[in-house]
Amino acid sequence: MDRSFDILHFAFLSFQSSVVTRVNVAFGVALVSMLMCHPVLAQSSPQSVTDLVAKDHPNDVGTTLDVSWSLSPDDDPDADPPAVSTYHILRKREGDAEFTKVGEVPLQSTSFTDKNVERKQAYLYQVVAVGPGGESAAVTTTEAATPVMEWFRTDRGWLAVFVLLICTAVTTFIVIAKSGRELYIRNIPGLEAVDEAVGRATEMGRACLFVPGIQDINDIQTVAGITVLSRVASLTAEYGARLEVPTARSLVMTTARETVEASYLAEGRPDAYRKDDIYYLTDEQFGYAAAVTGTITREKPAACFYMGTFYAESLLLAETANGVGAIQVAGTAEPAQLPFFVAACDYTLIGEEFFAASAYLSGEPIQLGSLRGQDVGKLLVAALVLIGCGVATWGSVAANTELVGGEMAASLMSFLQDNVLGSKGFLP
Amino acid sequence: MKRTVPMIIAATTGFVLIMSHFIPLSEEWGSKAMQWFNVLAAIAFVLGGSNLMRMNLQKISDRRPGWGYAAVTLIAFLVTLSVGLLKVGVQPTSSFPTNAWAAPYNQEGSSLWWLYEYLYKPLASTMFALLAFFIASAAFRAFRAKNPEAIALLSTAFIVLMGRTYVGGLMRDILPRGMEWLSFDSMTNYIMGVFNLAGMRAITIGIALGVASTSLKVLLGVDRSYLGSGDD
Numbered sequence: 189m190d191r192s193f194d195i196l197h198f199a200f201l202s203f204q205s206s207v208v209t210r211v212n213v214a215f216g217v218a219l220v221s222m223l224m225c226h227p228v229l230a231q232s233s234p235q236s237v238t239d240l241v242a243k244d245h246p247n248d249v250g251t252t253l254d255v256s257w258s259l260s261p262d263d264d265p266d267a268d269p270p271a272v273s274t275y276h277i278l279r280k281r282e283g284d285a286e287f288t289k290v291g292e293v294p295l296q297s298t299s300f301t302d303k304n305v306e307r308k309q310a311y312l313y314q315v316v317a318v319g320p321g322g323e324s325a326a327v328t329t330t331e332a333a334t335p336v337m338e339w340f341r342t343d344r345g346w347l348a349v350f351v352l353l354i355c356t357a358v359t360t361f362i363v364i365a366k367s368g369r370e371l372y373i374r375n376i377p378g379l380e381a382v383d384e385a386v387g388r389a390t391e392m393g394r395a396c397l398f399v400p401g402i403q404d405i406n407d408i409q410t411v412a413g414i415t416v417l418s419r420v421a422s423l424t425a426e427y428g429a430r431l432e433v434p435t436a437r438s439l440v441m442t443t444a445r446e447t448v449e450a451s452y453l454a455e456g457r458p459d460a461y462r463k464d465d466i467y468y469l470t471d472e473q474f475g476y477a478a479a480v481t482g483t484i485t486r487e488k489p490a491a492c493f494y495m496g497t498f499y500a501e502s503l504l505l506a507e508t509a510n511g512v513g514a515i516q517v518a519g520t521a522e523p524a525q526l527p528f529f530v531a532a533c534d535y536t537l538i539g540e541e542f543f544a545a546s547a548y549l550s551g552e553p554i555q556l557g558s559l560r561g562q563d564v565g566k567l568l569v570a571a572l573v574l575i576g577c578g579v580a581t582w583g584s585v586a587a588n589t590e591l592v593g594g595e596m597a598a599s600l601m602s603f604l605q606d607n608v609l610g611s612k613g614f615l616p
Numbered sequence: 617m618k619r620t621v622p623m624i625i626a627a628t629t630g631f632v633l634i635m636s637h638f639i640p641l642s643e644e645w646g647s648k649a650m651q652w653f654n655v656l657a658a659i660a661f662v663l664g665g666s667n668l669m670r671m672n673l674q675k676i677s678d679r680r681p682g683w684g685y686a687a688v689t690l691i692a693f694l695v696t697l698s699v700g701l702l703k704v705g706v707q708p709t710s711s712f713p714t715n716a717w718a719a720p721y722n723q724e725g726s727s728l729w730w731l732y733e734y735l736y737k738p739l740a741s742t743m744f745a746l747l748a749f750f751i752a753s754a755a756f757r758a759f760r761a762k763n764p765e766a767i768a769l770l771s772t773a774f775i776v777l778m779g780r781t782y783v784g785g786l787m788r789d790i791l792p793r794g795m796e797w798l799s800f801d802s803m804t805n806y807i808m809g810v811f812n813l814a815g816m817r818a819i820t821i822g823i824a825l826g827v828a829s830t831s832l833k834v835l836l837g838v839d840r841s842y843l844g845s846g847d848d
Binding site for chain 2: 446467554569
């Protein structure tokens with residue numbers, strides 16, 4: 189009985205052992221198969237990038253190199269997870285032994301800009317694709333790249349040509365005006381109204397309010413506004429009216445004080461100059477608008493001048509002053525604010541008229557010469573617009589008919605678009 | 617002398633900035649010039665602040681009309697200045713766990729941040745919101761049909777206004793096929809893309825030329841009115 193039990197027990201153990209072993213083996217095989225099939229663990233290192241090139245970055249001081257390559261064939265952003273996660277960029281000086289890592293870019297990137305290189309030093313680059321499966325074999329540039337300094341930004345060549353042409357025209361007419369030749373300047377009603385506004389304020393015994401915009405003195409519109417202030421101050425000094433100038437920048441306050449004082453001095457009325465009427469309020473746009481509108485409501489100035497850079501506060505100021513019955517003259521080069529000023533003010537200096545104000549009001553021949561220079565610039569632009577329209581029309585008509593020169597017109601048009609108007613011209 | 621030195625500084629800086637736009641070597645000089653301007657502007661802020669204090673103190677002491685506003689301005693100025701300078705309510709950051717002074721002055725939750733978020737921003741928004749009413753009153757005046765030009769302006773404004781609203785697109789579905797161009801949104805697009813764009817470009821070109829001419833006058837010292845008098 190015992191023996192038979194032992195045999196049975198042995199047989200059971202053998203069977204159990206065999207089953208366990210088989211199960212273990214099967215489980216092991218399944219596990220290995222599963223692991224082999226898992227997208228992460230099954231991945232091998234990605235394939236290398238191709239077409240690796242390093243070259244000098246154009247139009248810089250020679251401290252930048254551009255590295256570009258074609259993607260690794262395994263770089264697929266839709267894969268889950270992607271076989272390539274980053275590209276490591278390594279660099280060495282020509283002659284050195286070791287490459288060192290200088291940066292990394294994410295998958296799908298085909299370029300890297302190295303902004304930390306020495307001028308006239310040759311460099312070699314390596315790019316390694318890195319993913320969950322490891323790193324690809326490093327690819328090295330076949331030719332060393334050397335950063336070189338350019339003396340002139342060729343991508344801004346056309347812009348330079350136009351700046352030079354306009355500056356030459358302005359300077360030439362300044363010289364002509366200096367020689368004493370009389371220049372005709374058309375009447376600008378907005379500027380003629382300055383005298384009328386100050387005169388009215390004097391008659392009413394109320395103040396004139398001059399707002400020089402909300403930007404600092406490094407803004408050319410503020411400078412243009414200050415030159416108008418000079419003329420307004422001369423008139424208030426002459427007529428004996430009070431002039432108030434709230435500013436949104438400390439430097440503008442200092443400049444305005446100097447300008448107004450100079451005007452009062454020139455008019456022989458230094459005693460009438462009141463330094464405290466030119467004061468600083470706040471740099472904050474709406475804080476400034478609130479303070480100035482408050483001043484307008486309380487003091488009810490008879491004449492308000494807005495000359496400089498304005499944004500959303502333009503209408504707040506102009507409508508408030510309109511409400512108190514002030515005569516208003518505005519000038520700005522912010523196209524978005526011009527409709528507001530036109531709607532709310534009596535006179536508005538639109539864009540170039542505002543910049544012409546200083547020359548117009550001073551009446552100095554040298555300054556008037558600069559206006560003529562501006563006109564030459566306008567002529568140049570008008571000619572270019574006409575040529576552009578002509579060429580575009582010609583190209584368009586020729587494309588649909590048998591008109592000769594269609595191809596030439598198309599290529600001329602694309603040259604104008606890409607160079608004069610494009611990245612190498614006015615839109616760098 | 618008082619005018620010559622600033623003029624030389626302005627001209628030199630101006631030419632350096634122009635050069636920096638075209639010559640890569642001088643790009644750094646251009647950014648240095650701008651840094652100098654920022655330093656000067658920061659120093660000038662002390663001038664502005666002290667002027668603000670003096671003017672308002674004088675107004676309060678003389679009991680001039682509106683001196684109450686001057687008192688509010690002064691209190692607001694001093695509270696904001698001290699809260700910002702002393703970094704009141706600023707908590708230490710993980711970089712400097714033992715030193716709250718190392719944290720930024722405008723850190724979220726700090727007193728200055730609170731003043732900005734719950735006092736300044738609502739006040740500024742209120743001022744901005746007033747614009748809606750001012751636009752309505754200005755438009756009422758501007759669009760009065762008193763002559764043919766004003767009628768043209770009013771009609772154009774009406775079309776653009778309607779085209780920018782839900783009604784503009786709605787008309788497109790009502791109009792018969794081939795007449796969609798009569799819908800407000802189509803006419804708006806045409807007005808904005810042709811007439812308005814042409815006008816804006818003309819103004820922009822004029823402005824660009826004006827900027828070039830004024831800059832040149834300043835750089836060459838032709839226009840010196842912004843420099844004050846020449847007397848020392």
